[in-house]
Amino acid sequence: xxxxxxxxxxxxxxxxxxxxxxxxxxxxxxxxxxxxxxxxxxxxxxxxxxxxxxxxxxxxxxxxxxxxxxxxxxxxxxxxxxxxxxxxxxxxxxxxxxxxxxxxxxxxxxxxxxxxxxxxxxxxxxxxxxxxxxxxxxxxxxxxxxxxxxxxxxxxxxxxxxxxxxxxxxxxxxxxxxxxxxxxxxxxxxxxxxxxxxxxxxxxxxxxxxxxxxxxxxxxxxxxxxxxxxxxxxxxxxxxxxxxxxxxxxxxxxxxxxxxxxxxxxxxxxxxxxxxxxxxxxxxxxxxxxxxxxxxxxxxxxxxxxxxxxxxxxxxxxxxxxxxxxxxxxxxxxxxxxxxxxxxxxxxxxxxxxxxxxxxxxxxxxxxxxxxxxxxxxxxxxxxxxxxxxxxxxxxxxxxxxxxxxxxxxxxxxxxxxxxxxxxxxxxxxxxxxxx
Numbered sequence: 092x093x094x095x096x097x098x099x100x101x102x103x104x105x106x107x108x109x110x111x112x113x114x115x116x117x118x119x120x121x122x123x124x125x126x127x128x129x130x131x132x133x134x135x136x137x138x139x140x141x142x143x144x145x146x147x148x149x150x151x152x153x154x155x156x157x158x159x160x161x162x163x164x165x166x167x168x169x170x171x172x173x174x175x176x177x178x179x180x181x182x183x184x185x186x187x188x189x190x191x192x193x194x195x196x197x198x199x200x201x202x203x204x205x206x207x208x209x210x211x212x213x214x215x216x217x218x219x220x221x222x223x224x225x226x227x228x229x230x231x232x233x234x235x236x237x238x239x240x241x242x243x244x245x246x247x248x249x250x251x252x253x254x255x256x257x258x259x260x261x262x263x264x265x266x267x268x269x270x271x272x273x274x275x276x277x278x279x280x281x282x283x284x285x286x287x288x289x290x291x292x293x294x295x296x297x298x299x300x301x302x303x304x305x306x307x308x309x310x311x312x313x314x315x316x317x318x319x320x321x322x323x324x325x326x327x328x329x330x331x332x333x334x335x336x337x338x339x340x341x342x343x344x345x346x347x348x349x350x351x352x353x354x355x356x357x358x359x360x361x362x363x364x365x366x367x368x369x370x371x372x373x374x375x376x377x378x379x380x381x382x383x384x385x386x387x388x389x390x391x392x393x394x395x396x397x398x399x400x401x402x403x404x405x406x407x408x409x410x411x412x413x414x415x416x417x418x419x420x421x422x423x424x425x426x427x428x429x430x431x432x433x434x435x436x437x438x439x440x441x442x443x444x445x446x447x448x449x450x451x452x453x454x455x456x457x458x459x460x461x462x463x464x465x466x467x468x469x470x471x472x473x474x475x476x477x478x479x480x481x482x483x484x485x486x487x488x489x490x491x492x493x494x495x496x497x498x499x500x501x502x503x504x505x506x507x508x509x510x511x512x513x514x515x516x517x518x519x520x521x522x523x524x525x526x527x
Contacts, residue, residue, distance in 0.1 A: 125184045128171075132192040135164035137199055137207050137262035139251075154206040154261070161207065165200065165215035168193065172222035186226050190239065191247055193223060198266030207262050233273040241278065244270060245285040252289050258296075264289070264304065271308060276315040283324045286312065294333055299345060302337075306348045309334075310355065318359045327360050331375070338382050343395035346386075350402045353379060354409040376410040377417075384420050393433070400434035403441035407448060415449040418456055425460070429467045435482045439467065443489040450496035457497045461504060464490050468524070 137157050140150045172193075175186055197220050203213035220232050229235040236244075248267055251260040271286055279286070286308070294305035309330060313321075321327040334353040341349060357375040383406065387399045407414050407421075414421065425445075428438035442460060468486045471478040494501040508524060 125188055128184070129189060129192050131164060132168060132189065132196055135161045135168075135196045136192075137161070137260070139259045140261070142258035151206050157207050158209060158212060161196070161200070162212050162215065165196065165212055165219060168196065169215055169218050169222070172219060172226065175226055176222060186223070190223070190227075191244055193219065194236075194244060194270065195247065195263075195266055197223075198269040199262040201265060201269040205262070205265065233275070236270060236273045237275075237278055241270070241274060242282060242285060245282065249285075254292075257289060257292060264293075268304065268308060272311055274315065276317065279312065279315045280317065280320045283312070283316065283320065283326055287326055287329075291329070291333065294337070299342070302341070302345055303348055306345075306352050310352050313352065313355045313359060321359065327356065330356055331360070335378070335382065338379070343386075343390070343398045346398055347402050350379075350383070350406065354405060358409060371413060371416065374413060377413055379406070380410060380414070380417050384417065384424075387424055388420065393431075396428065396431065397433055400428050400431075400437040400441075403428070403437055404444045407441055407444040411448055414445060418449075421445065422456060422459055422463075426463050429463055430470060432479070432482075435467060435470075435479070436485050439464070439482070439485040439489050443485075443492050446489070446492050446496055457493060457500060460493060461490070461501060464493070465508065 137154065140153050142150075197216045200208040200212045200216035202208060203210045208216075224231060224235050227235055227238075229238065245267070248263055251257070251263040252267060257264060267289060274282070274286075290305040290308035290312075293301040294309075296302060296305075313330070318327070321330075331353075334349060334356065337349050338346070338353065354376075357379070361374055361376075383399075387396075390396055390399065403424075410417075425438055425442050428434045429442070431438075442464065446460065464486055468483065468490075471483050471486070490501070490505075494505070505524065
């Protein structure tokens, strides 16, 4: 076993040294063989690395070492593209012959803060991309990718990213996401069968970073694919089930990203903007509330509560008029979250959304909502530090929204509060109450 591992490590080292020497000694613009040029560009792409958790240090070391191979190749590619721009007749090939390898290499350096990429390689990548666009007579990379045969580009990445291979090719994943992000509706519609497998595999992984990458890809796909296409391919149901499972089981820090993705998907599936806003029909948004609310109700730790509070307004806005169904469970959460200085703003915004969504129906909760808001305003005055102006403005606006919904009730109570002797010493509280 040791001999095999030792032999494998030695082979990898020899291959690295060979590639390094080749990278330092190439001159792409003077090379005539198309196959040779493609081979050189491919050497610049990050090779397979170990996905063994016990070898993460060696993995990062190998990725960093490859940067010294990629930089000279990117530099030579930049020179080659300049030569093509100058219409050098000695070059016996066309840009179309090398465009895909060029995109693979450039895509791996789309960011400057990756283990295999830095500011220098990222700058070289941007220069290469700019020249590729000029050579193909397009304004930017988005326009260029839109006019290429993108299915062939993704197929070229498949051998690295299918099944569990993707864990061994982190740079190819970055390239995949980079190309995906430049594909918009309607170009993405016919490519779902090629772009969905990787994020679905990553979403089932246990590492947060991989799940977040998958959610980022899902969000782009949902935003740029018509509901009909998602439904016809069956990916809408697959995505819905996966995201609902994640909502039940994922750690709190992943929930905000997951919820944004899930709510976007349901909105697209149910065409919420065309539906009756005052309908109390049970929808997929109610299914989400049925999963999310128990998690929020049982949580007592500070950081998870902050995560849930951040998405509270968005959840209620998506649920619409149906959130009146959940009033008895929402109001205690409003009362709890609004008194936490770190979640006051989000909680007040959630209350405001709740009022806006439910006011068409006779509401019996206006008194308790006003009580919660007045307590929150009083709490800002009572705090030892300086009152949070952002929180106070949000509370005042929310009280105004409540008054607009129930003008015959709210104004009388506010006037009584202003005249109440108990609050006369609370200067800030009284000042902002006067604004209302």
